[in-house]
Amino acid sequence: MVISLAQISDVAKLAGVSPATVSRVINGSAKVSEEKAKRVLEAIKATGFKPNEIARSLYKKSSRIIGYIVPSILNIFLNEIGRAIEEEAFQHGYKMILCNSDENPKKEAAYIQMLTAMNADGIIITANNENLDEEIRNCPLPIVVLDKEASGRYTAVVQSDNYAGGRLATEYLLKCGCKHPVLMRPPQKYSSGRQRFLGYMDVCKEHGIEPLFIDSPFNSNDGLRCSQELLERFPYVDGILAVNDMMVLSLYKVLLMQRRRVPDDIMIVGYDGIELGGLMTPELTTILQPIEEIGRLSAKIIIDQVADKTPDRQEYILPVKLKVRQTTRPPAESNG
Amino acid sequence: MVISLAQISDVAKLAGVSPATVSRVINGSAKVSEEKAKRVLEAIKATGFKPNEIARSLYKKSSRIIGYIVPSILNIFLNEIGRAIEEEAFQHGYKMILCNSDENPKKEAAYIQMLTAMNADGIIITANNENLDEEIRNCPLPIVVLDKEASGRYTAVVQSDNYAGGRLATEYLLKCGCKHPVLMRPPQKYSSGRQRFLGYMDVCKEHGIEPLFIDSPFNSNDGLRCSQELLERFPYVDGILAVNDMMVLSLYKVLLMQRRRVPDDIMIVGYDGIELGGLMTPELTTILQPIEEIGRLSAKIIIDQVADKTPDRQEYILPVKLKVRQTTRPPAESNG
DNA sequence: TTTAACTTTGAAACCGGTTTCAAAGCGTTC
DNA sequence: GAACGCTTTGAAACCGGTTTCAAAGTTAAA
Numbered sequence: 001m002v003i004s005l006a007q008i009s010d011v012a013k014l015a016g017v018s019p020a021t022v023s024r025v026i027n028g029s030a031k032v033s034e035e036k037a038k039r040v041l042e043a044i045k046a047t048g049f050k051p052n053e054i055a056r057s058l059y060k061k062s063s064r065i066i067g068y069i070v071p072s073i074l075n076i077f078l079n080e081i082g083r084a085i086e087e088e089a090f091q092h093g094y095k096m097i098l099c100n101s102d103e104n105p106k107k108e109a110a111y112i113q114m115l116t117a118m119n120a121d122g123i124i125i126t127a128n129n130e131n132l133d134e135e136i137r138n139c140p141l142p143i144v145v146l147d148k149e150a151s152g153r154y155t156a157v158v159q160s161d162n163y164a165g166g167r168l169a170t171e172y173l174l175k176c177g178c179k180h181p182v183l184m185r186p187p188q189k190y191s192s193g194r195q196r197f198l199g200y201m202d203v204c205k206e207h208g209i210e211p212l213f214i215d216s217p218f219n220s221n222d223g224l225r226c227s228q229e230l231l232e233r234f235p236y237v238d239g240i241l242a243v244n245d246m247m248v249l250s251l252y253k254v255l256l257m258q259r260r261r262v263p264d265d266i267m268i269v270g271y272d273g274i275e276l277g278g279l280m281t282p283e284l285t286t287i288l289q290p291i292e293e294i295g296r297l298s299a300k301i302i303i304d305q306v307a308d309k310t311p312d313r314q315e316y317i318l319p320v321k322l323k324v325r326q327t328t329r330p331p332a333e334s335n336g
Numbered sequence: 337m338v339i340s341l342a343q344i345s346d347v348a349k350l351a352g353v354s355p356a357t358v359s360r361v362i363n364g365s366a367k368v369s370e371e372k373a374k375r376v377l378e379a380i381k382a383t384g385f386k387p388n389e390i391a392r393s394l395y396k397k398s399s400r401i402i403g404y405i406v407p408s409i410l411n412i413f414l415n416e417i418g419r420a421i422e423e424e425a426f427q428h429g430y431k432m433i434l435c436n437s438d439e440n441p442k443k444e445a446a447y448i449q450m451l452t453a454m455n456a457d458g459i460i461i462t463a464n465n466e467n468l469d470e471e472i473r474n475c476p477l478p479i480v481v482l483d484k485e486a487s488g489r490y491t492a493v494v495q496s497d498n499y500a501g502g503r504l505a506t507e508y509l510l511k512c513g514c515k516h517p518v519l520m521r522p523p524q525k526y527s528s529g530r531q532r533f534l535g536y537m538d539v540c541k542e543h544g545i546e547p548l549f550i551d552s553p554f555n556s557n558d559g560l561r562c563s564q565e566l567l568e569r570f571p572y573v574d575g576i577l578a579v580n581d582m583m584v585l586s587l588y589k590v591l592l593m594q595r596r597r598v599p600d601d602i603m604i605v606g607y608d609g610i611e612l613g614g615l616m617t618p619e620l621t622t623i624l625q626p627i628e629e630i631g632r633l634s635a636k637i638i639i640d641q642v643a644d645k646t647p648d649r650q651e652y653i654l655p656v657k658l659k660v661r662q663t664t665r666p667p668a669e670s671n672g
Numbered sequence: 673t674t675t676a677a678c679t680t681t682g683a684a685a686c687c688g689g690t691t692t693c694a695a696a697g698c699g700t701t702c
Numbered sequence: 703g704a705a706c707g708c709t710t711t712g713a714a715a716c717c718g719g720t721t722t723c724a725a726a727g728t729t730a731a732a
Contacts, residue, residue, distance in 0.1 A: 004476060005452070008689060018712045023690055030691090033710065048474065054390060054453040055688035058717040065450070073415045073422075073434060074611075082409050086436050090443065095450055098409060098434035100422050107426065114401070114431055116341070117390040117718095118454055138384065140340060220615065249615040256617050275410075279556065279585040281592050344719060354682045359720055366721090369680065391718035394687040453688095 006047035015043035026051055057119035064094045066302055067115035069108060069125040072219065073100045076246060077272045077291070078126060081146070084295025085124060092303050094121065109135045116141055122155070122302030142305040144298045147192045156301045156314040160289040162192045165320040166199020169241050169269040169287050172322055174207055175331040178239030178267055181209070182230060184216035186243050186271075196271070200241065216243040223250030231258060238266055245270040245277045248284055248327075268327040282326035290318045342383035351379035362387055393455035400430045402638055403451035405444060405461040408555060409436045412582060413608040413627070414462060417482070420631025421460060428639050430457065445471045452477055458491070458638030478641040480634045483528045492637045492650040496625040498528045501656040502535020505577050505605040505623050508658055510543055511667040514575030514603055517545070518566060520552035522579050532607070536577065552579040559586030567594060574602055581606040581613040584620055584663075604663040618662035626654045 012019045017036055024030045025040040032040070043049075057063035066089050070078045086096040097120070099111040108125075112135050115123055122142035136143055142155040173181045183200045186193030197213070204211040214230045216222075227250045231237065242248045248270050252262070260266050262282055270277055270286030277284035297316060348355045353372050360366045361376040368376070379385075393399035402425050406414045422432040433456070435447040444461075448471050451459055458478035461468075472479055478491040509517045519536045522529030533549070540547040550566045552558075563586045567573065578584045584606050588598070596602050598618055606613055606622030613620035633652060 005474070019689080020691080020712060020714095021710090024711095027690080031710070036710090050449055052453045052688055053450060054455075055394060055717090056690070058391060058394070058688080058719095059690045061717085073409070073418050074412070076410070076412070079409045079415070083436065086409075086438070095446060096436065098436065100419065100432065100434065102422070110431060113386055114389060117388045119390075119717095138341070220611075223615070249612070249617075253615065253617050253619075275556075276585070279559070279589065281585075281589050283589075355719080356682060356684095356721080357680090360681095363720080367680070372681090388718055391687090392720070394689095394718080395720045397687085455687095 006049040008049065008051070010047050011040065011043045011049045014047060015039040054118055061119050062121050062306060063119045065097055065115075065118060065120040066094050066299060067097050067099060067111070067120045067123045067125075069099045069101050069111050069123060071101055071103045071126060073098065075219070076274045076276060077244065077289075080274055080291045081295040081298075084292045085299045086295075088296040088299035089303070092299075094299070094303060096299075105132060108132055112136070112139055121306050124298045124302070142302050144301050146294065146298065147190055154313065155305060156298075156316065158294055158298045158301070158316045158318070159192060160294060160318045160320050162195035162320075163199040165271065165287045165289070166196035166241075167203050168199075168320065168322050169271065170200045170203040172285075172324075172328065172331070173239040173241065173267060173269060174203070174209070176239075176267055176328050177332055179209075180212060180234065180237050181239035181241060182234050182237045183211070183213035183241045184226065184230065184243040184247060185213040187215075187217060212237070216247065218244055220246050220250055223247050224254060227251045227254040231255075231260075240266060240268045242268060242270045245272045245274045245284060245286055248277070248280065252280070263327050263329045267329060269322075270327075273321075273323060277323075278325070285325045285328040286323050288321040288323045290320070293318055341388075342385040344385065344387070346383050347376065347379045347385045350383060351375040390454060397455050398457050398642060399455045401433055401451075401454060401456045402430050402635060403433050403435060403447070403456045403459045403461075405435045405437050405447050405459060407437055407439045407462060409434065411555065412610045412612060413580065413625075416610055416627045417631040417634075420628045421635045422631075424632040424635035425639070428635075430635070430639060432635075441468060444468055448472070448475050457642050460634045460638070478638050480637050482630065482634065483526055490649065491641060492634075492652065494630055494634045494637070494652045494654070495528060496630060496654045496656050498531035498656075499535040501607065501623045501625070502532035502577075503539050504535075504656060504658050505607065506536045506539040508621075508660075508664065508667070509575040509577065509603060509605060510539070510545070512575075512603055512664050513668055515545075516548060516570065516573050517575035517577060518570050518573045519547070519549035519577045520562065520566065520579040520583060521549040523551075523553060548573070552583065554580055556582050556586055559583050560590060563587045563590040567591075567596075576602060576604045578604060578606045581608045581610045581620060581622055584613070584616065588616070599663050599665045603665060606663075609657075609659060613659075614661070621661045621664040622659050624657040624659045626656070629654055 008019045008022050012022045017040060021032055021036060022040050024032050025037050053063055068082050068085055082098055089096045101108040101111060116139055120141060124144045126147045127145050137153050144156045144158055145154045146158055170181060185197055188194050201211050212234050214233060216226045231254060242251060248268060251268060255262060255266060262268055270284045273286050273288035277286050344355045344358050348358045353376060357368055357372060358376050360368050361373050389399055404418050404421055418434055425432045437444040437447060452475055456477060460480045462483045463481050473489050480492045480494055481490045482494055506517060521533055524530050537547050548570050550569060552562050567590060576587060578587060584604060587604060591598060591602060598604055606620045609622050609624035613622050
């Protein structure tokens with residue numbers, strides 16, 4: 001059984017007018033006599049006609065769709081941003097399409113092209129790899145980049161203050177009496193990762209503390225191995241700056257196996273502020289990225305761009321906060 | 337700066353042929369003289385032309401896109417299925433678009449329409465609400481439904497064996513010596529939820545055990561409250577069948593606060609088998625849904641449907657497995 | 673050498689909409 | 703009553719592709 005949808009020509013025929021008139025009624029783009037308008041509206045109702053937004057976008061160059069491309073749909077942090085994008089988008093009559101690039105340049109290119117082809121109004125992307133730059137250069141759509149510094153042809157870059165985040169976490173650990181804070185260093189191919197590393201290094205330098213770090217991926221596949229290695233290389237560690245909140249689950253496992261207590265023996269500060277952190281036991285002290293704001297702002301930039309309200313190439317650095325929960329001991333009263 | 341992409345007419349002009357000939361070269365849909373074909377290929381390279389898949393789909397009625405609509409992109413289980421869909425899709429030259437419906441009928445309708453408009457080749461959906469039925473009835477695309485029984489106009493229903501899953505978890509708890517297993521009953525508006533409940537009830541009946549349950553949502557927003565209520569209403573509980581793996585994090589928190597040990601005082605069996613379960617401490621004993629298979633099969637059904645290989649209205653029930661980890665004590669040797 | 677059959681090709685129609693453009697209809701004003 | 707301006711309307715062109723169709727060119731057969 002093949003169902004076929006009502007088209008504008010069906011409505012036109014039923015109402016005894018031309019397709020042009022139907023279009024005018026739908027879009028309010030020109031005046032139509034009351035009588036014909038009424039007939040058209042009735043015909044629309046009768047046929048259940050819904051305009052084909054994509055066909056329309058062929059001419060209009062706007063489909064009221066925002067594309068969001070992430071390296072993995074299993075990344076909770078990025079998905080929480082996605083939820084915010086979607087909400088903001090929907091409030092303005094836009095839809096959001098989520099695409100999983102798998103860190104695969106081919107997929108990324110394919111999705112960028114798809115979004116271009118469907119006349120999406122913009123793309124929000126976490127652009128890990130640099131190979132992408134050409135694809136982006138050739139893309140006529142507004143592009144908002146998360147998690148990367150401003151280079152190449154982007155409409156805007158939206159990030160939280162990763163340097164401050166790195167500092168904040170490190171400083172707090174020190175304030176809590178930590179002597180050997182170890183950083184799970186985020187991938188340095190991301191500017192966010194570099195900034196956080198810098199923040200950590202600067203604080204160590206300022207406090208005359210030897211920087212200790214181990215390279216860590218964002219996804220938790222290798223989490224256990226990475227956590228184990230950390231403890232082996234730095235057995236005297238008394239504080240860990242996790243690469244992100246998710247990784248802390250692996251840390252907990254390994255720490256428990258080694259009978260190290262959190263926060264008594266080792267303190268932990270996470271990163272991101274995903275909801276999961278509050279559900280962990282013990283609840284995770286972490287750096288809160290302004291997830292909701294990152295998402296909403298990114299969406300808004302694109303929506304505004306459509307209305308030509310915004311200048312080119314903005315860069316937004318949003319503030320982060322420290323959320324103190326249970327994986328850190330209270331700071332000592334004295335010395336900052 | 338506005339970038340405009342090369343179009344087929346640009347290629348045609350550069351190669352000194354008609355757009356029709358370019359189209360024939362791209363698609364191999366008809367023979368073109370070697371000489372012209374060569375010129376066309378060169379022109380394509382020179383212009384960087386990439387055919388607009390969406391414009392093409394206007395005529396072809398296929399854009400090689402599969403839509404996946406979920407109630408929440410924060411649901412890890414559904415996202416893991418999504419990853420499998422995407423992989424299968426990409427292997428066959430298809431793309432996957434993930435849409436977040438927020439359990440909002442308006443959004444669901446909007447996304448179904450969007451996918452229809454872009455001539456997607458099919459939709460995979462977790463159709464929680466019944467209001468959707470009309471939207472689906474009016475959608476000419478193949479639709480695969482997860483997590484719902486076969487009713488309405490669906491191309492196929494793909495589910496795991498929720499009844500068996502409910503039974504398996506309950507039976508295992510009993511086998512481990514559990515006397516008062518409590519079910520966090522999944523929402524009964526989902527057929528999956530009803531089936532699991534049924535499985536639990538049947539096993540209780542067979543073993544002469546009083547069924548104990550408390551209604552629980554899938555998302556973990558209310559997890560803490562729900563877990564607390566469970567312990568208040570059934571203080572003597574010695575085994576919990578969690579509504580899903582994610583909810584177990586909340587359970588852990590509440591149990592720890594009440595100083596109940598897992599699995600010594602209370603055993604837990606999760607549901608779904610998301611990767612997170614293996615990262616929990618203690619590691620979660622759970623019912624493994626065949627996540628990878630659910631996703632791949634769903635995608636394959638749609639891809640096959642395009643090639644008109646499959647008959648209408650199939651129903652697939654995939655087997656589940658028990659994954660024993662650390663939240664249950666070893667079963668007693670004797671009695672099954 | 674003529675005719676038939678086949679190949680290659682571009683013009684035109686199509687997909688489902690929107691918009692331009694010019695014509696028709698109407699009411700004013702002189 | 704004619705000339706003018708304004709409103710409403712449908713035909714046609716357009717968006718970026720694909721395919722049909724018929725014409726032109728080529729080859730083979732008679």
